[in-house]
Amino acid sequence: MRLSRLLRLQAIFYSKHDKWLAASIKHMVGSKPFNLNLYKLALKHASVSDESINGLKISNERLEYLGDAVLGTVVAEFLFLKFPFRDEGFLTETRSRMVNREALNQIAIKIGLSKIIEKEYKGKNLSAHKSIFGDTLEALVGAVYLDRGYYFCKKFILKRIIIHFDVDDIISTTTNFKSKIIEWSQKESKEVDFKMVTVRGNQRFKEFVVELCINGDAIAEGKGATKKKAEQEAAKNACEKLNIAS
Amino acid sequence: MRLSRLLRLQAIFYSKHDKWLAASIKHMVGSKPFNLNLYKLALKHASVSDESINGLKISNERLEYLGDAVLGTVVAEFLFLKFPFRDEGFLTETRSRMVNREALNQIAIKIGLSKIIEKEYKGKNLSAHKSIFGDTLEALVGAVYLDRGYYFCKKFILKRIIIHFDVDDIISTTTNFKSKIIEWSQKESKEVDFKMVTVRGNQRFKEFVVELCINGDAIAEGKGATKKKAEQEAAKNACEKLNIAS
Structure with missing residues (x-):
């Protein structure tokens, strides 16, 4: 038995709210938490949390930073294995289309995380912080990683997060903005x-800045390590500005 | 015994060059490779590789994409645990100062990867591709991850890559460019x-673009999600342009 499992003995002392939270997390993650405090921390979004210790604000931002990295790795490997014949440019672009705030917000709603957050912050106005669900999902991934290790967390991401992506749809709309x-x-x-x-930049690390002009007027700008990438970014910004559907 | 270990039986059929490569990798990574082909692929930098199958260029770029993600996660956790009282802004900044092309180039030289690359591409002019060592180090991390799994790879990164960073020095020079x-x-x-x-951008995802002017002339530009970040980036670009030592 891993030492960390001893933490489960804490369950004896769970309050009613703790019991509810542990059950909700089991339902969402697939297994009871070892260390419930990690999950409690993951739920404390900076915008609504008002606890602090020694002047240090208690929030889930550090867990979000960790979860973002773990999620990125698991999605990277998922795409790497799924598309053995696509180059790394395609993989990077597809990953960034999957792991973005909007998509994560949607998934947080689908897996029921939003319900837990709403119950935790009953009475507070959450609609002002629209990225709260996606942020918290990343923090949850960080908590699962610390609580249960990489492989459990990977399984959680594959079976309960990535499964909600329609990857083929994402790819078919991976747009060539230019x-x-x-x-x-x-x-x-x-x-x-x-x-x-x-x-x-110098000889080795160049950054190109390109303007996109329509009828001579510059309407958007793009940066990139190559001229092509800078143009693509400028075109993307222009599409957004002109409301050209992607 | 994990099934993948059966791949070690391939060693019976190793050529002289394969034997040398496997020994070099054992020396560098800490254990003999299970699947030598992964490491061979990791050494094929796009700028020097000229093999292709069905018109698809064989290069280490896909492994580099994967290794970059794994390295990012391990460094993220390392900093998360090392600095329990620092916020995620500090962690993100420190990580990006650790995992950059220049630092990785240096480490590739320290751990002897550069020697292997030079031997592999004897006769080719590598000096034109200065990031080849750092790129290949990331690809090597990707190969180790696929070959040996996350925890072995994490140990490799912690014991053989991160150990070369003087983290305290990196932090003390984390500069306030403004x-x-x-x-x-x-x-x-x-x-x-x-x-x-x-x-x-829209209400939720803003991007500020700020120009830094000296005596009224714009000399650098910065972008960021907040005005402060954009100014910091503009200041950084200006420092680079004016050769102000950081």
Whole structure:
């Protein structure tokens, strides 16, 4: 028996609220928590938490930082294995489309985390902090990782988080923004032009800054390690600005 | 015995070069490889590799993408445990100062990976691709992760990579670029000014773009989710441009 399991003995002293929380987490994560305090911490979003110890605010931000890294790794491996013939550019882009605040918010609602948060902060206005669900989901991943180790956490992410992604849909809409904007310009009879603004950095680490001009007016800017990446980012920003559906 | 260990039986058929490579990797990683092919792939940097299968270029970029994620997680946890009272901003900043191309290049040289790469690509001019060592180190982490699993890989990173970082030194030089540039301007009797250029994005996800002007001339730009972060980045870029030592 792993030493950490002894922490389960704490369950004897659980309050009524603790019992409810432990049961909810078991339902969500797939197993009872060893160390319930980690999960309690994961629920303390900086925007609503008002506890502090020695002037240090108690919030889930540190767990969120850790969970973000673990989630990134598991999703990275998932895509690596799922797409053996795609290059790393595709994998990186698909991952960032999966692990973003909006998608994580949706999943937090789907797995019932939002319900727990709402119950924890009954009476507080949560709608002002719309990323609270996604942030807390990342913190939860951090808590599961610390509580149960990497492989348990990986299984949790694969079986209970990634399963909610429609990966094929995400891929089919992984947009080439540059062609989007050019398509749009042809339809609207406008002239699109990319202008190099600056190239920063030394010989080894360059950063290109590119402006996208429509009929001569700069409307968006993009940066990147290559000219192509900078143009793609500029096109993406332009699509957002012009409300061109992706 | 894990099934993957059966791969070690391949060692019977190792060529002389394979034997040398397996021994080098054992020396570097701490254990003989199960699947030598993963390590061979990790050594194929896109800039020097010229093999391809069905038009798909064989390179270590996919392994680099995976290794980057695993390395990020292990360093994230290392800092999380080492600094229990620092906030996530500090942890993120320190991590990015540890896991950058330049630092990884240095470590690849220290652990002897550069020697292996040089021997593999004897006769090719590697000096044109200065990030080859750091890139390959990340790919090596990816190979170790796939070959031996997370905990072995974590031990490898902690004992053989992170050990080379002088973390205290990294922290003491975690620079506040904004105060650097203001200090400089006072010494040089110049006027420093931050100008907000644009605020992009919607209500929830904002991006501030700030210009740093010296005597009225914009010399650097910074972006960030808050005005403070954008100013800090602009100051950092300005320090680089003006060669102000950090």
